[in-house]
Amino acid sequence: MSSATEPNPLQQLIYAKTGALTRDLLLHPGEFGLGKVPASIKPDGTTTSVCGFCSTGCGLELHMKDGKAVNLSPSVDWPVNLGMACPKGWESLTVLKANDRATAPLLKGADGKLAPVSWDDAMKTFCERFQDIQAKHGNDSVAFLSTGQIATEEMFFLGALAKFGMGMLHGDGNTRQCMATAVVAYKESFGFDAPPFTYADFEESDVLVFVGSNLCIAHPIMWERVLRNPHQPKIIVIDPRRTETAVAATHHLPLKPKTDLALLYTIANVLIENDWIDTNYIANHTVGFDDFRQYVAEYRLEDSLENCGLPSADVMEVVKAIHEGQRVSFWWTMGVNQSHQGVRTAQAIINLAMMTGNIGRPGTGANSVTGQCNAMGSRLFSNTTNLLGGHDFRNADHRQKIADTLNIPVGNIPTENSWSYDGIMEGIRRGDIRGLWVIATNPAHSWIHQKEAHETLSKLDFLVVQDMYHSTETAVRADLVLPAAGWGEKEGTFINSERRIGLHKKVVPAPGQALADFQIFRLVSHYWGCGSLFENWKTPEDVFQAMKQCSQGQPCDITGIRDYRMLDDARGVQWPTRQDESTGDDWMPAQQRRLFEDGQYFHADGKARFIFEPPQAPNEEPSEDFPLRLLTGRGTAAQWHTQTKTSKSAVLRTLYSTTLLIDVSPDDAAALQLLPHDKVLVQSARGEIEARVNITGSVQSGHVFLPMHNELTNRLTFPQFDSYSRQPSYKNAAVRIVKPS
Template sequence: MKPLENLLRAHEGPMTSELVLRPGDFGLGRVPARLKPVSTTNTVCGFCSTGCSLRVHLDAAGQAVNLTPDPDYPVNLGMACPKGWEALAPLAAADRVTTPLLRAAGGRFAPVGWEQALRTFCGRLKHVQARHGPHSVAVLSTGQIVTEEMALLGALTKFGMGLLHLDSNTRQCMATTHVAYKESFGFDAPPFTYADFEESDVLVFIGANPCIAHPIMWQRVMSSRRQPLVIVVDPRRTETAMAAGRHYAIQPKSDLTLLYGLAHLLINRGAADEAFIRASTDGYEAFALHVRDFPPSRVCAATGLTPEELEQFAAALADREKRVSYWWTMGVNQGHESTRTAQAIINLALLTGQIGRPGTGPNSITGQCNAMGSRLYGNATSLLGGYDFADAEHRAHVARVLGLDAALIPSAKSWAYDQIVDGIESGQIRGLWVIATDPAHSWINQGRLAALRSKLEFLVVQDMYATTRTAQLADLILPAAGWGEKEGVLINSERRLGLVRKVARAPGAALSDFAIFKLIAEYWGCGKMFARWSSPEAVFQLLKELSRGQPCDFSGVRDYAHLAEARGIQWPWTEASEMAASGRAPQRQRRLFADGRFFTPRRRARFVFDHPRPMPEEPDGSYPFLLLTGRGTSAQWHTGSRTDKSAVLRKLAPRGAIIEINPVDARRLVIRAGDRVLIQSRRGEMRATAVVTPTVQAGQVFIPMHDDQVNRLTFAAFDPHSRQPSYKACAVRLKRAIQERRST
């Protein structure tokens, strides 16, 4: 093995960099006087899956000074949400971890060098494996790092370290869509392009609040010249619902019944596109039989809609002259029967032939900036490139491309996130490595996870901050560079590969995740296996080769420079397409399935359906309210580990936890706006400040997901197909917390 200093230099430059950024350096529109921009580079935002391009202005040393949205990028067209504008602020936070930290005998963290950190990492995890078996160490990763890092992590852990269980927080947001598309289309392939927001006559948002969660996508809807009808299906009167033409405030988790009921009405109206169904789908007859059992009487009883509302809804979808598109996100994905619900949306588009043309499609909006990269290249559920671990030919092909022995690739799938948690409880998992995520905040029923800490013999956290809840529980913290301090590719919701650039040096001894994985490979003893994985761009070339012949083929993308020139490129972009383009840039907006051919063996989409099941924890006499959770503001991102670092974003978000309560319930419980409220579920309790508002229905309450207490309450139920947690519905009770009052 080469000396550490050489390895560090090879991957990251000198180990100790000048920390140029200081707390408070960045803020909306503020340019520190001592920093003068002299050049500009473009980079893709690292928060959400929209994938906006930002122009980062650099000083003479190539360090970021400030940024502005990119006016010439086909995604954001010159716009950015508050998080994008403040994207540099988290880099300059005071609590960045700048050196590895090892928990010492007295329980406190002590700074150590990389040499000791890497030896401890490998020594302790190998010890766990030696005592409890190779699969007793698991990894929980993220949808927030670049694709090349995800792929390297997946290959390192599964092919190099001999681990089996690797999952990521993509399980919490996009697992449902992954499974739904795969079963229905034969591949995890969102069919749309963002121009469809402007090309549609009728946009149906189901369990989606883009006004808050995807503000730039929402801006594109608002700027449509077609004067579209916007329909929102959501139990809450969200900001999107307020701006929509129609809002159907259905009962929580009645969406599957509603969607089958709509299919029933569409068939009865003669709105089925029989030519498309015949030519391009399988399973229609059985589906038509299935939805016969969903007459309006049943659907209205379940959803709370009137028969007139239901008819009116179906009529809006039935008009063949109109382009109808369907959009869903976490209100669907985080449910106990989420995969079948997503597929019920897909079925409506197939039934009416609303797919493959501008302004149509069953379109899943992704959450994290690289959930799409994680779905294809995380090496968790699918083998690198969307291949199947269980298929010997697939394993042989991947091994050939990577120059590996195929025997190193496991034929079994990893446990899903919840199964890894169960494995900790049962003692089968004794070592855990957590990367760029904070499960102690974000995992469902978080109290259980915290209680399991004592069952782990060794917990490593790799993150930008040592202050996350999970980092505080760790034995070892590895300091990681963040977005903007490294390079690589993110894949956005519309399948666009976009480039992230290094615009700032990571502080102190913090290293890119890529460099950390490479060092771990060396210290673990499998470094040679990754000799070709020498830089993020070298890995990009390997991934490109792995994509060849797959639906996600991007073999026509030459390199990073090509991505930058073309302003991002959507997959597929094959070598043949590139040759045919003969030097011209790929079309900026491309959608899938225009030819009516899908990725299943018969090249036909499938109607997939099932019987609705009751909600796992209904309100009752003891816990009479239904708790809904979701994004609260466009200024906060998930657990807030980055957005809370920005003074501007903190000002734009509520201070502390809030709970939205309907005025009828508030009156009955003698709760006024600004009162502190005690909320209890069967699993835990929290306090929040009351916001009395008719946007939630009587009997329901809403708490934003960003507060670190909310998952004390949530009920751990999972969709059986995707194993995605059902965060959106559990039973709680509430009362005013006596003598506590605080305004938001």
């Protein structure tokens, strides 16, 4: 890639054929995410950036030398982590140096092998192939799968480009795999996707209830905030496994898997029967309680052993703790979200918070902990599950507002919602979708029922993968690989679990010809022929200003955030932050901003909803052939998702076993005559994998556990989806263990 100021004759010929944007890319690589760190960052000293791993959103101090970040430490004044970092955060720079980074576009040739090509060839091929598919099969025959791991501005640009410029209807993100359940639950209950809490609530509760959450492992810094709680809180964990969080709890309810809905209804009924509810809050701020009261009356405490596998006395202890608490907070993560009935389970948690008046006050709330670093950004601004800024594709007024705000023809905006992730995969299997653009995600590893997922991807006419690494399970299947810069090699914002918008910065150059996703989208818009729609979006901060305008008047209004400088100085800002709050150019918002302090929700009547539904058994239960129930979850604090990044760190690899271990209870190990570290085959109706036995009391008899991060685990998982969120149920499958002959 040339950095000369004047083109040579060969370059002049290239420019004549590729236009001004590609010319600028070759002559001014720094503007496109290549080359040196921006001059605004001091070449020596420190600068602060939000971490790019999980949704906690920690602040990291990046130590610069000769214009590059050479080390980092946790920021002591960042209101999220307060000087702490988990192993992944400490290794954030290390994973950028892996030898399998994608450093040039790769195109599959006639021999079936990927080989380097120029960006010009890559972009021409991208557009020609996708446009040819659309010409033959219709605009809807091309789709995209996005991510919760790129900047909010990049999500915004991609969603606008794909749906307003390229004519796509269908596009979803990998946040469907982790957060769709919470999104739908909040929308139906509160009227908007609005987690109400701030991390200070971990320290201000006197009772914390964790449902399907191993916070200690999945979000270690949030757990550190729990440990800072000065109130000697009661910690209640509802989880089939005796997780690290359950070990540290004051109360653990090891319920039978998939009975959490029945348990939560039982808790609600006992609270109602004892008149341990906040009748004033219910009357003034909610709708539907009388129907809910009548429904849960059938969930009697004395039936909890039969319904949930829990002694009634143990359940009663938890009910009393909730009643006696003055500030009770309820928290959930993937154990709820990744379930066949996750939305109603999340709403059962929300119901408990509302009926006891534990919402809108310090130390309270019905609080969903997000997974990926920017899943919240994806939920609001990716143009997938909703129109930009939490608007509705089906609402004509919303479409007109976004069209006017972005100065695009309203006819370019789809009038219907996209298919969800599973619908897109099904569309590929039917032949309705022929081209797929995958950005910063790895469905060949992470999608449920891996064998079927691989068969599905093989049906595509053209698969484009845009990623940091050329070695992911999805990238190696691609027809075209676009090399992307990673965290630390570009700038933008992430939105964390507590709705805090944090700035991440470019502190090292991207390798080779890799570009920021933002600049790849600029190139695509140019080559596609729709660049005029986005001609004002030259930098991520340009798009941030457009995001602000689209958010105006919405619950997620961020018009009061002036610019990136304000985000940096404030150490992140939580939404909503409206322009009418500002008192001047030097105004800064409060660091802790809870929702619903006034008891006003986002439904038209200002009230929250009690929503409920009878529990249903999952579609696959243990049987004579497959007698064990497989549970999955996070393995250690050093692993993350498909290990695309964490596996690149030698330090992180030493913190977990590189051998796939299956957790087996002592009773089941004895019955199957298994010894520690025995090599076994784990089989489901969909496939088999090889693992080593780990005998542990953390799982109950009849259950086994595998880490979700291992590339083999999804060969076994059962493809069932929540009816409302379409989120996959990763936490339940029937398996058997056999010794290889």
